[in-house]
Amino acid sequence: MNPENLFHLIARPIERESIRYTPAGIPVISARLWHRSQQMESGTNRNVEFEMPAIAIGDISKEFEKLSSDSFYLFKGFMATKSAKSRSLVFHITGISSIE
């Protein structure tokens, strides 16, 4: 069994970069996502608000590029470090759904 690493986040894409290409020709887009919600924790509602770095690699980067920065979407994917040497975590987006 491959260990689960599954993140679902409804967020708005902000600070989007242009698509770049890896040496192998794979399209990549980096962005920041903005999220705000209330989450239930220990019987009370916690106000949650953050920005987080995200990356979309492959065909999904083209889909990401077309998103409106005024709208919210459901992003699905997994967490990973920015690089092998880095400890910073980045949300790797592998699926995008409209919610509006």
Added chain:
Amino acid sequence: MNPENLFHLIARPIERESIRYTPAGIPVISARLWHRSQQMESGTNRNVEFEMPAIAIGDISKEFEKLSSDSFYLFKGFMATKSAKSRSLVFHITGISSIE
């Protein structure tokens, strides 16, 4: 609808602190989780390995305290910033399942 923020991670608890109590008497435990997996991205398997900060607030902190640091568990919860002023993200654990 409350915006989704859902993280599922199979990981091993490392660097666990002792339970502390908030001024309101709520138990809290902070820890780091270690994860390693392969995730499918753009048609290829990406090796993923990281440590991330986590926190368990309320009754679940007592459950977390009993976990073995030699075992893997499925943690469920949401992402939030460390504090209102911080941009660092922490995994807030609201559910723990045994997987072994």
